[in-house]
Amino acid sequence: MKASAVANSNIALAKYWGKRDAKLMLPHNSSISMTLDGLFSHTTCEFDGKYRSHIVILDGAELPEGDAKQEVTIQLDVIKEMAKIKEFAKVVSNNTFPTAAGLASSASGLAALALAGSKAAGLELGKKELSILARRGSGSASRSVYGGFVEWQKGVKSDGSDSHAVQIADENYWKDFRMVVCIASKKEKKIKSRAGMAQSVATSPFYKSWIESVESDIDALKKGILKKDLEAVGSTAEHNCLKMYATMISTKPPIIYWNPASMSVIHSVLELRDNGMKCYFTCDAGPQVKIICLEKDSKEIAEMAARIEGVEDVIVSGPGRGAEFVKRDLF
Ligand code: 2P0
Numbered sequence: 001m002k003a004s005a006v007a008n009s010n011i012a013l014a015k016y017w018g019k020r021d022a023k024l025m026l027p028h029n030s031s032i033s034m035t036l037d038g039l040f041s042h043t044t045c046e047f048d049g050k051y052r053s054h055i056v057i058l059d060g061a062e063l064p065e066g067d068a069k070q071e072v073t074i075q076l077d078v079i080k081e082m083a084k085i086k087e088f089a090k091v092v093s094n095n096t097f098p099t100a101a102g103l104a105s106s107a108s109g110l111a112a113l114a115l116a117g118s119k120a121a122g123l124e125l126g127k128k129e130l131s132i133l134a135r136r137g138s139g140s141a142s143r144s145v146y147g148g149f150v151e152w153q154k155g156v157k158s159d160g161s162d163s164h165a166v167q168i169a170d171e172n173y174w175k176d177f178r179m180v181v182c183i184a185s186k187k188e189k190k191i192k193s194r195a196g197m198a199q200s201v202a203t204s205p206f207y208k209s210w211i212e213s214v215e216s217d218i219d220a221l222k223k224g225i226l227k228k229d230l231e232a233v234g235s236t237a238e239h240n241c242l243k244m245y246a247t248m249i250s251t252k253p254p255i256i257y258w259n260p261a262s263m264s265v266i267h268s269v270l271e272l273r274d275n276g277m278k279c280y281f282t283c284d285a286g287p288q289v290k291i292i293c294l295e296k297d298s299k300e301i302a303e304m305a306a307r308i309e310g311v312e313d314v315i316v317s318g319p320g321r322g323a324e325f326v327k328r329d330l331f
Pocket residue numbers: 011012014015016017025031104106107137138139140141193194283284285
């Protein structure tokens with residue numbers, strides 16, 4: 001009744017921002033991401049009668065009752081129901097990157113838990129079921145089940161059975177695609193994505209236009225990825241990010257994840273591009289800026305980013321593998 005898995009984080013090229021069903025974690029729009037090589041969670045799960053409630057230990061510290069623990073316990077309860085078991089679980093998970101700072105640790109953690117938890121409960125799930133299960137913990141986790149370039153299809157059914165990820169191209173398809181992740185702050189963000197997106201749906205006057213414009217970005221990204229067209233993918237992703245930010249900024253009260261270092265990175269990307277370099281930026285629910293480029297330019301771009309005041313760290317990552325079981329247990 002114990003199993004372990006690893007899953008990489010992912011960065012969206014077309015963002016998920018807003019839910020049509022908060023309980024089943026169903027999104028208003030489809031999204032596309034790249035699974036990031038080397039930025040992963042390693043998770044071990046055990047169901048046992050000796051536990052009186054679910055215990056979750058993240059990066060060495062037990063999670064108190066609250067939002068972060070709830071993401072995990074909701075998924076564990078779904079697993080219990082699917083497996084028809086009564087036992088509670090102990091979960092130990094370690095991340096290789098700063099938690100809750102816009103690097104989607106919930107995506108990797110809950111994708112790894114979908115694998116480890118379902119196996120620990122005696123279930124044998126296919127990738128589609130795993131993606132649906134991961135989604136119940138955190139929407140973006142549905143995408144980390146797969147490697148490479150991934151689409152989370154929003155689905156239309158009210159039970160969520162058609163809202164899951166599919167792979168567009170695996171991690172070996174476009175090997176020289178890179179994201180240069182610029183860490184502009186390692187502090188935990190003040191507004192969690194879950195609360196922020198609900199507030200945008202409720203109050204942003206631009207939310208409807210956001211939803212209407214995402215589908216054409218999805219088409220452009222899929223075509224661009226299959227053609228390995230950096231300009232098409234980068235420019236569509238950058239514009240998609242700015243449209244999501246327009247809904248964030250116009251939310252009441254406003255959601256502004258950028259800090260001065262994020263802004264400096266963004267301006268540097270625009271300047272590099274004016275000088276002929278093919279690079280584009282995207283940001284998520286945090287101050288980190290990810291620069292989309294090709295491997296041949298990534299070193300120069302990473303060195304430029306590291307020199308920017310306020311940039312604490314720079315990580316270069318390419319397309320990574322999907323979630324998989326590992327033998328090493330964490331307890
Ligand atoms: C994304 N984000 O597509 C977008 C872009 C943040 C900005 O997915 O409530 O942690 O757990 O489903 O998945 C972050 O949202 O939110 C996210 P829940 P999640 O990557």
